[in-house]
Amino acid sequence: KQEVTQIPAALSVPEGENLVLNCSFTDSAIYNLQWFRQDPGKGLTSLLLIQSSQREQTSGRLNASLDKSSGRSTLYIAASQPGDSATYLCAVNRYNNNDMRFGAGTRLTVKP
């Protein structure tokens, strides 16, 4: 059974700092991995999707990497802003399966 773990569970940083969120998964047979953002009381917004054949994806200040063999992904946020405060979820999608396994998330607070 695929287990997805995110560390840390919560993170508080001052504005402007670069930070890294970690995600690990136990079964390397994945189809893709996504990073989502969830704001309180709202649904999920997909930030980055990395296919299993890819090593990384970038969007603006966000960079996500994938090391499938070791079962790890990181989300790098550069020059953090208070508006980045949210919960960040990592999810892996398995081959020939259409359910995504989510981590419990990292709750990020960026202080002005």
Added chain:
Amino acid sequence: GAGVSQSPSNKVTEKGKDVELRCDPISGHTALYWYRQSLGQGLEFLIYFQGNSAPDKSGLPSDRFSAERTGGSVSTLTIQRTQQEDSAVYLCASSLGAGGPRQFFGPGTRLTVL
């Protein structure tokens, strides 16, 4: 609308009552997914539809939970004889097809069972 919509946004019910949660996917999306997010826990996969059929129901937590989809569009998730442990946010997502394309999520329905 352009996105996935869910209704109601909030539902408070008494233990033992039945509830129906509705999801309207993005037009043209053939795959639809239901997830549950309990307080302090990650999202839990419940069921997915490809068209009107549900190839994978393995995530439904008990036989009190059922879901259907009609016309390849709207889906309803029904919880019978609700229990307090059913309290959670129920999220729906849709995607263009099955097999891993990007899923787009609705805002969720917050269910509280008293």
